[in-house]
Amino acid sequence: MTEYLDTDAHGSLQETSKTLVAVARGDREPDVIIRNGDLVNVHTGEVMPGTDLVISEGRIVRMTDTGAVEAGESTEVIDADGQFLSPGFLDTHVHYESSMVTATGFCRGALPTGTTGAFMDPHEIGNVLGLDGIRLLLDEAADLPLKTFCTIPSCVPAAPGFEDAGAVIGSADIEEALEWDDVIALGEMMNYPGVVSGDEEVHDKLAATYETNKRATGHFASRETGAELDAFIAAGISSCHESIRKEEALARLRRGMWTMLRQGSAWKDIPETIKAVTETDVDTRHLLLVSDDTHPDTITEKGHLDRVLRVAISNGLDPVTAIQAVTLNAAEYYGVDADLGALSPGKMADVVFLDDLATVDVSRVMVDGSMVVEDGEWVDEGALPSESEHTAAVHEVFPEWARDTVKLDPQPADAFEIPAPEGASEVSAEVVRVHENQVVTSRESATLPVEDGAVALDGDISKAAVLERHGGDESVGRGFVTGFGFERGAVASTVAHDSHNLLVVGTSDEAMARAAERTIELDGGMVAVDDDGVLAEVPLPIAGLMSDLPLSEVSERVHNLEDAWEALGCDLDSPFMTMSLLALAVLPELRITNRGVVDTVGFDFIEPVGAD
Structure with missing residues (x-):
C-alpha cells in the first residue's frame, strides 16, 4: 500500500504536482538548485558525478548534468562542490525512549548525522502509559523536522503471565491505533511462541493489521531456522531484527523476509550478521540496517545511522549497497517510496551531503528542500526549542501524570533477601549470565553459601531484584546474575525492558535498598551507589x-554513570543497556521479572535456589 506524505511547508504530491511539472518543463523557476554533486543513485546502485538536483515545493523536480538548468532570480543555488549526495537515512526499527530523551532530543541528536526519518516502535512508553503515552510522544514528534512514523506496539506487556506492566494494549486498542494517521505498521511481534502456537489474541492483532493493509513487523528471537521460522513468516510477519548469526540472517533473507541487521549501543550484531551478504552472492533488496536501541552518548559521540553504516562498510559491505539499505529498501518496506528513499523526480528533497562515501562523513543535511544542518550545527533555529527552553517545552507536551509513574514506596534491606531452604548451609543457585554486546543470556548453576538463613553471594555473582512499580500488587522477583563484575555497591533503573519495573542489581541488600530508594525519589531513572552514598544518577521522570x-x-x-559503574567493578560496554534486558522475558535464556525467575526457553518459572 502506497502512502503519500505531506511536506511540512508545501503539502502532498497531489497538491503540488502541477507546480513540479511546470518547473520541470522550464516554465517556472525552481526554488533551489544543488550544483555539482556526486549523486548516490540508489535505484541503479551507481554514483553519478557532476549532477545537479533541481528542487521545488520541497521536492526534487529534475536530476541533470551540472549547469543544465538555469537559476531564476529567486532561486537558491547550493554548491555541493563534489560532495556525495545521498537520500536521507531512514531507521526502520528504533525506540526513541532508549536514547533517554523524548522525540525533540532524539531529533536534535540524530538528524545532524543524516537520519531524516524513523519508524519508531514506542512500546517502552506504551508499557508504562499505554496508548495515551504513545499519543503524547507522537504529538511531540509531529512538529519536528525528523519524519517520525509509528509502528504500534503489538506486545504490551511483552510476556503476559510472566510480568506486570503499567498498561495493557489489547487487540481492540491496536485496531483503534491502526487508524491513526501516523501509524504505519504493527510493531515488533515479540510473542513469537504465541504466533507459532496459534494464540488467538496474537492472531487477532495480526488480523487487525492486515485488515488495514499494513505490515506486521517481527521479533523472532529464537535461534531456530526451520519450521518455527517458517511458521512465523507464514503468519504474514514480514521483517525481523533479531538475527545474531550469519545463518539466521541468511535464513530470513532466503525466505523473503526483510532482514534488519542491528547495531545499537550494546547490541553489536552487524560484524557477524553482515556475513550473510558479504560471504554469499544473495540479493540485498530486502536488507535493512537499524539502530534499535541507542544511548544518548552514542548518538552525540559516534552518530546514529551514519555509525551503523560505517560498521557495515568496514565489515565488507559496498557503500552504495549500505546506503540502499537505509534509504530505498527502507522506504519500499513501509510503502513510503513514492516520497522517500531516493533522490529522483517527485521525491521529497531530504538530502545528506557526504564528504566521503566510505566513512559516511556527513557535512550538511537538507529536509524538504531546506538546509537544516551545516557542519553538524543546526542552522534552522526555529526547528527546535533552544536548549534553555528544552525542559519547559517537554513539560508542555508531557503533563504531570506522565511524570509521576513510580508508584512504589522505599523498601527495607530485608526485602532483597533470598531465603535459603530451612537448615541448608549452602544452596545450588540458578544464575543468569549476561554477555557483553549481546541480547541473549545463558543459564548457569553455582553453589552459594548461606548466612543467617539467607543466601549469600560469592565471586562474580550479584543479586538482582525486580519490583513492580506501576501501582499494582507490589510483587518482587529475586534472583542471581553474573557477568557484570561488581565488587561492591548496587545499581538501580526504571528502564527494565519491557514492563519497566524497578530493577536493582547489587552486592548487598543494604546497597540495593539505597539504590532503589534514590531511584524512587527521582520519579524514575538510573542510579549507582556505594557504601558512602550516590555515585551518579540520571533522572528520567518522563514515564521513568x-x-x-x-x-x-x-x-x-x-558518562558519569558509566564511570560510577566502572568504579563498582563493571567494565562492560554499555552495561546498563545490558542490565535493562535482564527482565525481558521474550529473549533467551533466563530472565528475572517482578514475578520471579523465568526460563524463556521452556517458558516457565523456576526457583532461584534449591538445597545443594
Missing part, C-alpha cells in the same frame, strides 16, 4: 524512561 533535559546534558550524566 526519558529525561526532560537537553540531549547534551543527558549524555554527560550517562
Whole structure:
C-alpha cells in the first residue's frame, strides 16, 4: 500500500504536482538548485558525478548534468562542490525512549548525522502509559523536522503471565491505533511462541493489521531456522531484527523476509550478521540496517545511522549497497517510496551531503528542500526549542501524570533477601549470565553459601531484584546474575525492558535498598551507589524512561554513570543497556521479572535456589 506524505511547508504530491511539472518543463523557476554533486543513485546502485538536483515545493523536480538548468532570480543555488549526495537515512526499527530523551532530543541528536526519518516502535512508553503515552510522544514528534512514523506496539506487556506492566494494549486498542494517521505498521511481534502456537489474541492483532493493509513487523528471537521460522513468516510477519548469526540472517533473507541487521549501543550484531551478504552472492533488496536501541552518548559521540553504516562498510559491505539499505529498501518496506528513499523526480528533497562515501562523513543535511544542518550545527533555529527552553517545552507536551509513574514506596534491606531452604548451609543457585554486546543470556548453576538463613553471594555473582512499580500488587522477583563484575555497591533503573519495573542489581541488600530508594525519589531513572552514598544518577521522570533535559546534558550524566559503574567493578560496554534486558522475558535464556525467575526457553518459572 502506497502512502503519500505531506511536506511540512508545501503539502502532498497531489497538491503540488502541477507546480513540479511546470518547473520541470522550464516554465517556472525552481526554488533551489544543488550544483555539482556526486549523486548516490540508489535505484541503479551507481554514483553519478557532476549532477545537479533541481528542487521545488520541497521536492526534487529534475536530476541533470551540472549547469543544465538555469537559476531564476529567486532561486537558491547550493554548491555541493563534489560532495556525495545521498537520500536521507531512514531507521526502520528504533525506540526513541532508549536514547533517554523524548522525540525533540532524539531529533536534535540524530538528524545532524543524516537520519531524516524513523519508524519508531514506542512500546517502552506504551508499557508504562499505554496508548495515551504513545499519543503524547507522537504529538511531540509531529512538529519536528525528523519524519517520525509509528509502528504500534503489538506486545504490551511483552510476556503476559510472566510480568506486570503499567498498561495493557489489547487487540481492540491496536485496531483503534491502526487508524491513526501516523501509524504505519504493527510493531515488533515479540510473542513469537504465541504466533507459532496459534494464540488467538496474537492472531487477532495480526488480523487487525492486515485488515488495514499494513505490515506486521517481527521479533523472532529464537535461534531456530526451520519450521518455527517458517511458521512465523507464514503468519504474514514480514521483517525481523533479531538475527545474531550469519545463518539466521541468511535464513530470513532466503525466505523473503526483510532482514534488519542491528547495531545499537550494546547490541553489536552487524560484524557477524553482515556475513550473510558479504560471504554469499544473495540479493540485498530486502536488507535493512537499524539502530534499535541507542544511548544518548552514542548518538552525540559516534552518530546514529551514519555509525551503523560505517560498521557495515568496514565489515565488507559496498557503500552504495549500505546506503540502499537505509534509504530505498527502507522506504519500499513501509510503502513510503513514492516520497522517500531516493533522490529522483517527485521525491521529497531530504538530502545528506557526504564528504566521503566510505566513512559516511556527513557535512550538511537538507529536509524538504531546506538546509537544516551545516557542519553538524543546526542552522534552522526555529526547528527546535533552544536548549534553555528544552525542559519547559517537554513539560508542555508531557503533563504531570506522565511524570509521576513510580508508584512504589522505599523498601527495607530485608526485602532483597533470598531465603535459603530451612537448615541448608549452602544452596545450588540458578544464575543468569549476561554477555557483553549481546541480547541473549545463558543459564548457569553455582553453589552459594548461606548466612543467617539467607543466601549469600560469592565471586562474580550479584543479586538482582525486580519490583513492580506501576501501582499494582507490589510483587518482587529475586534472583542471581553474573557477568557484570561488581565488587561492591548496587545499581538501580526504571528502564527494565519491557514492563519497566524497578530493577536493582547489587552486592548487598543494604546497597540495593539505597539504590532503589534514590531511584524512587527521582520519579524514575538510573542510579549507582556505594557504601558512602550516590555515585551518579540520571533522572528520567518522563514515564521513568526519558529525561526532560537537553540531549547534551543527558549524555554527560550517562558518562558519569558509566564511570560510577566502572568504579563498582563493571567494565562492560554499555552495561546498563545490558542490565535493562535482564527482565525481558521474550529473549533467551533466563530472565528475572517482578514475578520471579523465568526460563524463556521452556517458558516457565523456576526457583532461584534449591538445597545443594
